[in-house]
Amino acid sequence: MAKNLQNILIVAVSTLGSRLLGLLRDILMMGFLGLSATSSAFIFAFTVPNLFRRLLGEGALSSALIPIFSGALKEEGKGPAFGFANRVLSRALVVLLGLSAVGMLGFGIGWVLIRHAGLAETLQVDHEQWEKGCAMGVVLLPYMVLVCVAALMGGLLNVLQRFAVHALTAVWLNLAMIATLAIGGWGMGLKGYPLALALCAGVLVGGAVQLIVPWVALRREGWRARFDFSPAERLTELNKIFLPAVAGAAVMQVNVLVSRLLAFGLNETGVTALYLANRLVELPLGVFAIAVATVIFPNLALMAATDDKPGIARLYGEGLRLILAITVPAAVGLAVLAGPVLGLLFEWGRFNALDVDQTVPVLAVFACALPFYGLATMATRGFHSMKDTRTPVRIAVVSFVVNLVLSLILMRPLGTVGLAVANLVSAGVQAVGLAAVLPRKLTVFSGARLVNGLVRIVLAAVVMGVLTWELAQVLSQWIAPGKWADVITVLVIIPVSAAAYFGLLWLSGFEDRKALLSLILRRGA
Template structure:
């Protein structure tokens, strides 16, 4: 008996809304990532990949991880369903009171954590970078930078609350532009530190603080135009606060397992030769480009739609919307991963190899980038799965699965670093990503009652991506600039071929970009 032919996931109204909002987030994130490349270029020029660079990256990694854990991760994902439900059932005033109440709790709780972190910066640094204790100069510098950088989490947590409010109201642009402020501030700080102050690391640490305040300030005009004010009713005992808190506690791990794995890799890398932390940092920054522009964008846009469908118990439409999100991410992430791996050499050399960043540093970073690139599709697919579980108010499953992923990363990473140094740590992160998404997919399949119908998209995208990889390898001998310049050409050929083969995600992808650019042109 022949098996029934797999039909592609239907393009629903919610799917189109997700694609439209993902285009907004993606294009804003694209601007941020381009600025991020400029920031990394300037950072590599000013700091290189030595002792001082390692100290700054460790100091910045901690508040940046907490941003992913408590702010843009768990807070936003827990806040949106509760805020949306109160807004629908009790009206705007009650929903705004919830937001103000949470803001007061944030100031007290996160502010207290910042004070403790400043006081106990030395033991905190020893915990996240134990290998630095062997070098008193590096350890002292890292402690100094941690004290400056850490309060960033207070500002960015407040910004994440603004993002939750705006996303619930259907506005995605200003929150997505927030990271642009971080990049601009760090670029300016690095240049001032290099040319005027002679202390790049400290200047960049203060740049992190200024960026946090700027990101929060950017959201205020958009909130005001939509009728929200921080003045008004609020309560320490608002029932919605406790509902958000109850959802937040387990989401802390589940929403940011990739960042946790990266932090643990940083911890292990501190035990390796000097520069290992920096190699992993620069490689991760490059992987974050497609992951942020497409993977996180789709997951961010999908959460409000999935939450509404889960609340109305529309199980079939919920599954279709999830399938559409997974298919779109698969369609985009596969060629992105192959392109990063194939062009790892030209990309790293063209972007970073100048000033204090040597050929040795570039070679080590290339290897880490290739290892991270293998796991890019898995890491990208985790986000919509996690959003789907949280939309169904199932916060326990992602945490359990995240624990398995982290355990896999630490165990495998420690074993591989003995023979492959920092590259082994990057491989472990990729393997942990596949473990995470495989378990989440199996459990979600039982909850929605069917297998996501993205097999055809994955097969065709995989074959076309292989062609993209071969093309990239073929143009490398023509020079770094030509190789990098060929990326949009191969991207266009990939989409065109997928369109000709009737891949639905290709049509959804091109239509959402066409609508976005047409709207921008008309404006």
């Protein structure tokens, strides 16, 4: 576990920098655009290429590619393994270019129908919001090609134990978007829709850098790019894993798209509120949970290649306990302190106190889903490491149906909060389903050890949550509500509560307490 922990730390530190820059990007974006039709239109348009990134670049194709590339590397060496990678990248590039062209055409037709054929009036939706969304969709779709190819290259680098390169990928996008907002908003005085269009251009610049960096890193490992459409036996094996996996990943991404579409049609603030809540939840999820899963997955794949099921069970259990030890208290803390966190980070410029109040319940609900997201991420990697992509598909379909039905039932009486509740329940269904089925494949997996660790985690998190609430109530008696109260709450109460949680977890005899402490302290350093 020592080597894995070192790599987890590398990914966690890299991802932390990326997430903090992403947070700064969102703070600037909300300050300039606010909770408005323009911000919702940009986020909706940006959702589409990001869905394909998660579906292909970081999802099904990457999950299918890593085990087979690992096997080729182990059995044949770098040369043949890179040759196989070129075959996959060549085919992926053609598909991505085709999808991008079709998507741009679809957004273009939608823009024409809304602007000139009265489609918005027919559907009884906001004309301006949908027109802006379609226009920005045309501009942003080429980003899908850049980021998906970059993500596939990042997966190859992970197998080669070059984790930091891929973990830093989002840094380049965030820097490009921050620079665009600063230059366009402060330097040029752009506002509203013109600034959003400039931000689209910044995304494309960031995407280009995202592709160049892993390209250079792979070349240093001996890879040389070339188009190769020749057949190979491993491609057949890839297709057997990829096709079921892409179906499952598609279900999950359609799940996200359906929620965004429903929110986009519900009101002009729903998409942005869902986006902000999801982004804040992704901070601990990406820094720790996904970092753990990212490092452990290639090692699981290598163990699966040698049919080392005891090793898979041991490593999977360690990773799962570490993920839950971080995500459960993060969920509790974020739900309790949703208001101060949102107020401190976003309440400036066009994002006012009313916008904070509208977003608080959405964030509180999303925070509760954090452990489920972490659990599902790790469990899915466990299935994929053993080349089982069918089981996650079946469970994802059930999760999608639950989300869709609950969204349609709850969106009218509860608004955006109803969509968040539907996401929470569907995430729970998916996570519990995956976690319940996987141990049947790993007969040596100790469910008792996981439950034992989870009980300690939950008890420590509950005590932490009560302490956090009480401290916030005491603070409210001394300081009037406002920015300073938010600052003190975040900078004082969060560290005190976190220290109490980790202290309780340590005293309870949590099995992985030393690895967890090392991860936290070295990540903080």
